[in-house]
Amino acid sequence: MRTGIWLIGARGSVAVTSIVGAAALRARLVAPTGCVTELPQLRGPALPGWSELVFGGHDIVTTPVLKKADALAAAGVLPGRLVVALADELAAVEQELRPLPAGDTQAATARRISADLRGFRDRNALDRVVVVNVSTTEPAAAPHPAHAGLAELTAALAGPAPVLPPSALAAYAAFTAGCSFIDFTPSTGARLPALAELARARAVPYAGNDGKTGETLVKSVLAPMFALRNLRVRSWSGLNLLGGGDGANLADPAANAAKVSSKQRVLGDALGYQPEGTSRIDYVAEIGDFKTAWDLITFEGFLGTGMRMEFSWHGCDSALAAPLVLDLARLTAAAHRAGRSGPLAELGFFFKDPLGDGPSALAEQWATLAAFTAGLAS
Amino acid sequence: MRTGIWLIGARGSVAVTSIVGAAALRARLVAPTGCVTELPQLRGPALPGWSELVFGGHDIVTTPVLKKADALAAAGVLPGRLVVALADELAAVEQELRPLPAGDTQAATARRISADLRGFRDRNALDRVVVVNVSTTEPAAAPHPAHAGLAELTAALAGPAPVLPPSALAAYAAFTAGCSFIDFTPSTGARLPALAELARARAVPYAGNDGKTGETLVKSVLAPMFALRNLRVRSWSGLNLLGGGDGANLADPAANAAKVSSKQRVLGDALGYQPEGTSRIDYVAEIGDFKTAWDLITFEGFLGTGMRMEFSWHGCDSALAAPLVLDLARLTAAAHRAGRSGPLAELGFFFKDPLGDGPSALAEQWATLAAFTAGLAS
Amino acid sequence: MRTGIWLIGARGSVAVTSIVGAAALRARLVAPTGCVTELPQLRGPALPGWSELVFGGHDIVTTPVLKKADALAAAGVLPGRLVVALADELAAVEQELRPLPAGDTQAATARRISADLRGFRDRNALDRVVVVNVSTTEPAAAPHPAHAGLAELTAALAGPAPVLPPSALAAYAAFTAGCSFIDFTPSTGARLPALAELARARAVPYAGNDGKTGETLVKSVLAPMFALRNLRVRSWSGLNLLGGGDGANLADPAANAAKVSSKQRVLGDALGYQPEGTSRIDYVAEIGDFKTAWDLITFEGFLGTGMRMEFSWHGCDSALAAPLVLDLARLTAAAHRAGRSGPLAELGFFFKDPLGDGPSALAEQWATLAAFTAGLAS
Amino acid sequence: MRTGIWLIGARGSVAVTSIVGAAALRARLVAPTGCVTELPQLRGPALPGWSELVFGGHDIVTTPVLKKADALAAAGVLPGRLVVALADELAAVEQELRPLPAGDTQAATARRISADLRGFRDRNALDRVVVVNVSTTEPAAAPHPAHAGLAELTAALAGPAPVLPPSALAAYAAFTAGCSFIDFTPSTGARLPALAELARARAVPYAGNDGKTGETLVKSVLAPMFALRNLRVRSWSGLNLLGGGDGANLADPAANAAKVSSKQRVLGDALGYQPEGTSRIDYVAEIGDFKTAWDLITFEGFLGTGMRMEFSWHGCDSALAAPLVLDLARLTAAAHRAGRSGPLAELGFFFKDPLGDGPSALAEQWATLAAFTAGLAS
Ligand SMILES: NC(=O)c1ccc[n+]([C@@H]2O[C@H](COP(=O)([O-])OP(=O)(O)OC[C@H]3O[C@@H](n4cnc5c(N)ncnc54)[C@H](O)[C@@H]3O)[C@@H](O)[C@H]2O)c1
Ligand SMILES: NC(=O)c1ccc[n+]([C@@H]2O[C@H](COP(=O)([O-])OP(=O)(O)OC[C@H]3O[C@@H](n4cnc5c(N)ncnc54)[C@H](O)[C@@H]3O)[C@@H](O)[C@H]2O)c1
Numbered sequence A, B, C, D: 001m002r003t004g005i006w007l008i009g010a011r012g013s014v015a016v017t018s019i020v021g022a023a024a025l026r027a028r029l030v031a032p033t034g035c036v037t038e039l040p041q042l043r044g045p046a047l048p049g050w051s052e053l054v055f056g057g058h059d060i061v062t063t064p065v066l067k068k069a070d071a072l073a074a075a076g077v078l079p080g081r082l083v084v085a086l087a088d089e090l091a092a093v094e095q096e097l098r099p100l101p102a103g104d105t106q107a108a109t110a111r112r113i114s115a116d117l118r119g120f121r122d123r124n125a126l127d128r129v130v131v132v133n134v135s136t137t138e139p140a141a142a143p144h145p146a147h148a149g150l151a152e153l154t155a156a157l158a159g160p161a162p163v164l165p166p167s168a169l170a171a172y173a174a175f176t177a178g179c180s181f182i183d184f185t186p187s188t189g190a191r192l193p194a195l196a197e198l199a200r201a202r203a204v205p206y207a208g209n210d211g212k213t214g215e216t217l218v219k220s221v222l223a224p225m226f227a228l229r230n231l232r233v234r235s236w237s238g239l240n241l242l243g244g245g246d247g248a249n250l251a252d253p254a255a256n257a258a259k260v261s262s263k264q265r266v267l268g269d270a271l272g273y274q275p276e277g278t279s280r281i282d283y284v285a286e287i288g289d290f291k292t293a294w295d296l297i298t299f300e301g302f303l304g305t306g307m308r309m310e311f312s313w314h315g316c317d318s319a320l321a322a323p324l325v326l327d328l329a330r331l332t333a334a335a336h337r338a339g340r341s342g343p344l345a346e347l348g349f350f351f352k353d354p355l356g357d358g359p360s361a362l363a364e365q366w367a368t369l370a371a372f373t374a375g376l377a378s
């Protein structure tokens, strides 16, 4: 199954780490560490192989993929030797990247995005294409009446005023072109009734939101631990320090708010109540891609005794995210082939703020995912 | 179902916290925080109620329960107001405590222990009695040929030389008296072929070993997290600082070794390989019952990128252990009534080093426990 | 030397801990742990003895001292047995507390404050009185032309509009009554040219600002360590989590800003440059008086190698502050007697944001303090 | 002043980082971050310049300097670009390295070592040579009567049995050849009465022991902080996790014991009492040169309130040590020229376990060092 992965934000850190990594896996230069779909419980012929993946994408900047890969190597995100060894493959991907189109109306823009997607599919003889949003996190979008239904939306898009934030326009264009869509960011993406309608109409699946890579991943196993032991969490406070492009953007209060709220949600879900405390994000340029998160949890045990736990997480965000992007693309393509459409709630394992009403504890999300993947194989 | 809980080490911190806590729960002075059997998924009429529990026990020291409870209150382990309010209940338990008997042979000692258990059962009109070992951790026991079968063991116990460590002798006496047995410590307890044979013969269940209350509990959720994300743990090192009676004993190298090995086992089980690193225990008198554990985990992600996580756990050991002692006693009594005998592998959720071949990840242990408990109710 | 300590905010946590502590020291119920003036290098007859201290103060709430002391004991800030043993002494202090006066103009208010101070001094036959501001931190005050000189200020105070924030009005009234003044908070206090003029005119000394008790104390030794080793600090970020009255107030953005800026100043001073990063304060009610601060420092060593340090500080703020309040009062009273007036820059050891141009490294501040104290004795 | 630096252990991590760093400083490829002698308070013409330093040394392995430098670059200890740029300089140093000589008696070995030192000095027209021990830490040496005086030692060295551990033999040979000596390790080095006698006789200075680079450096500022605030440290426990050659050696219990005892000494010195707790060192190969140390400090404040502090230090040991090796060599050469001989107690700033009776607080050690350096200039 030749599968296209079209990256929105294709010249960013997560995107380029994904591109280099997929090429390295195809060339058997590395082990698939961090790839969930390579675990014995999930791997199998239902998923496209590493050599069946083809990359393309949109971005609003023009930094060459090779240059970005070099910068990531200098920052310790990936080994420089891979960039040298895979220069030809990266040059080939470069040929499939396009500037984000802009039309007079959002309808026109969407048509051009769809055209880019179809061109990519045809040029590369792809069975199907998965569009993955790994672009800059947007501020929370303003509500608009046209979000409520597909007919209203179609009408409004033809007008002069913008109706959809870029992530939702990308989902619209993807669905229109018969592509599935994954939102790896906390942006709006496909989360509008009008887009759900469109996805059903075109019989395409979608998944999201916001890849779960660091502090929230840890929360998704620690919070259930407290719950299963009937220990009462009194407060849970955190600070995330990060630089890089994502960090710079999150220094913007509006983007920050979107991200922070998706970071505490897991606590309420797993515990059944919302403990005191907030999770902050601060931009510290010098920390770059190696985010440090610190969390303090105070909790109450038997007879009211107070106790505490602290953790520090020092993770490379792009290295944590990239294999999940590949996993998600493989799973979504396979689901598409298997005839699944609409929201893939079974992929909650990968997200901070999953679509649908699935479990929030990582172990339960895993069980759901394993069953889902087994279903695709049959 | 009137249920006796006979504590070996009945004047120690875990025992007295359990005794105070059960009385407080019966008197509805506290919420059952930390009691797993009070979670909606487990609670139910199959388990003995708080007012059906009666305490007794053996110890080798004579500190009054009330005095120990006062000391625990002064150390912040439990609220002093409970000790005041429950003074009468504690005095009643005091009447049921006995010095650990000693006979000329281990057979004679075991007979006296069994006699104490039968007396306790009769005096209090108990349906059944659960013996729980919460005494000082023993050094690893020397192997002995008589451990291999019940006939050999019975013969050897009648001889002048000691054959069994105290924890195993307690299990022997418990089984002989028709009582179930729980080993909350890493000591030998019931883990000998001869004792397994005896338990089957008497149709009594048993469970163990070593209550999972702190650092190992956290490991049992974090190690699966790394495994499910296909992240490779390179090293996992830890230091546990604790005072109190348990800490003082663990300063002894032999006891320390027994404990340390049960603390790293979960990693190999959950990860499928044993990462570098050890978990140390140091005695620091001034830290008392509020243990501090620190762990450093280094791991490898996509394309070989190295990352790290640290956590500090600052927990009150006795407050974490006591509700589990109550949970285990309730569950084991119910299993006994339901006709279960032999090792209760389904109680692995509670132990660092569980009997049988169950899962090591906390979430899977939970699922197993929930199914087991549901089975008891039907 | 009978010395009065008049506390602005006399019913708050720091104030009541100081009052209980001084009484306990006088009664020889405790050792002077945390009292710098009891170190061999500083102690001596130049300082008023514990039995020579008399307490009074203003507050805007009416919670009895005894009740507040009980609450502090329940929160673990001080031992309940002291409150019981010192009930009579606390009742005596209660008699010397007054509601904060309010007049038609700020001049009238100041007159009443001064009258309270004189009454306290006369009633108790005190040699001198030190006024200590331990009230709620104010938002940064609006500048006003009348702050520039004493004549202008005197004129403006007689007008209907408020000219001074409460902390500065307290300093004004203290100086007018011939009392020295200490600002333990980051509020304006005596830091206005007009008040400096008044202090010189009345020949009274003053000191401030903002007691250095936790994270900033640690910074004042760690930042010099990096500087002396010629290691370049790249970023220094911190999060302070605290509850209690002080925490609740600091949840207010304006008060928070005042505090945060006094917390990072030490870095620029000690390092000679301002590293990236901020120090945040978050209110977490459940954490109460036991503040937890976490700091991450990234730094660069030889040949550009990047390294990092983290620390967590888990301190009881009032227990750290109270002995310093007593130290400061003893030292300021002695300085007053020795004829010192104006800002006591030599007391920088005690403050986050000291008056004058003294050193910011703790060790140098200590040397300065020791020399100053020795000078008072001669 | 042309100054030779003769490294015992010249092919190890600290040695090679020092060699690369000095060459990079001479070539002005890097800033002197981490070099204390480049701070404004210390730098000056009394010290040899970067272009006046010439390197040679002994080792027992034959790994080429260039190969070791490459390995250090791969491990992130130093930038690979420096190794490329300085290949010629490293090749020149390679010419000055010699295998550690071995004679029939220790006297014969010492003669050969001295001959190597004289050859190095003559060949390179050096004004003076500083011998620096950066070789593997030895187990604590067995006492021997001949250590007590120079005459006895001279006689014993001529006998067949070894009398001195290698570090002390190196000091003996250095002094004999008129060279100064620095022990950067916790080994015996010059710390024997017989060697003190020899140093005085030859009028050469020496310094040591055990470079203070990580956890102990932090202790040397935090312990005084607690002391100056009259806070009582109840316990101080630590764990050091490190790999690399030094780590592998410290896995040996005897070497470990030598190191651990020099790590806790600073606490007793700075506090005036020895708090509970120990500092452990564990070998974790995968952690390599980037040591992680974690310390927990529990302390008592006003009215007995218990509090705590934790820190984690994540430092690159060789990058921290190398600039200090250069600093020590420059200072010792300048002291030698200025006519100083015997132990240089004023260099305590650099050592965990300094010679002589100097202060243990870093700030006081700094003041001593600054005065000492100023004295060399005059
Ligand atoms: N790395 C992680 O662990 C992780 C986890 C969850 C979510 N995310 C999200 O993934 C996204 C990418 O992160 P990153 O670190 O690669 O950020 P980045 O800043 O390196 O890359 C973002 C890229 O998006 C491009 N872009 C911006 N607006 C665009 C638009 N309208 N259309 C197309 N491209 C656009 C930018 O030019 C840039 O190249 C962020 O939204 C981040 O919040 C990352
Ligand atoms: N608290 C926890 O979190 C936890 C977790 C797992 C296991 N454990 C284990 O539980 C046990 C109890 O811990 P604790 O903190 O109460 O210790 P403790 O020292 O306070 O109590 C142990 C008691 O056992 C008694 N004892 C010793 N030998 C005995 C014997 N042969 N027969 C009868 N009594 C004997 C002692 O006199 C003492 O009263 C320890 O073995 C500990 O390792 C505790």
Ligand SMILES: NC(=O)c1ccc[n+]([C@@H]2O[C@H](COP(=O)([O-])OP(=O)(O)OC[C@H]3O[C@@H](n4cnc5c(N)ncnc54)[C@H](O)[C@@H]3O)[C@@H](O)[C@H]2O)c1
Pocket (backbone or CB within 6 Å): C008, C009, C010, C011, C012, C013, C014, C015, C058, C059, C060, C061, C100, C133, C134, C135, C136, C137, C138, C166, C184, C185, C186, C210, C211, C212, C213, C214, C244, C245, C246, C317, C318, C320, C321
């Ligand atoms: N505890 C520490 O470590 C520390 C360190 C530095 C500074 N401080 C400062 O000390 C002050 C006191 O801290 P706390 O924890 O005792 O706070 P708190 O809230 O317990 O006490 C403050 C008291 O001031 C009173 N008050 C408020 N406005 C007043 C006014 N205008 N006049 C008189 N009284 C007034 C309040 O009613 C309250 O009783 C705060 O400003 C805090 O920022 C504390």
Ligand SMILES: NC(=O)c1ccc[n+]([C@@H]2O[C@H](COP(=O)([O-])OP(=O)(O)OC[C@H]3O[C@@H](n4cnc5c(N)ncnc54)[C@H](O)[C@@H]3O)[C@@H](O)[C@H]2O)c1
Pocket (backbone or CB within 6 Å): D008, D009, D010, D011, D012, D013, D014, D015, D058, D059, D060, D061, D100, D134, D135, D136, D137, D138, D166, D184, D185, D186, D210, D211, D212, D213, D214, D244, D245, D246, D317, D318, D320, D321
């Ligand atoms: N790096 C630091 O922060 C630091 C701090 C204090 C002390 N030290 C000490 O510095 C020393 C060097 O550390 P490293 O990390 O470079 O270790 P390393 O293992 O990399 O280097 C030691 C070198 O000494 C050589 N050697 C061993 N025995 C010898 C002998 N008898 N004569 C000559 N050479 C010999 C070894 O072959 C090796 O090349 C260690 O003793 C260490 O404890 C290091």
Ligand code: NA
Pocket (backbone or CB within 6 Å): A310, B311, B312, C311, C312, D310
């Ligand atoms: Na910590």
Ligand code: NA
Pocket (backbone or CB within 6 Å): A311, A312, B310, C310, D311, D312
């Ligand atoms: Na930490």
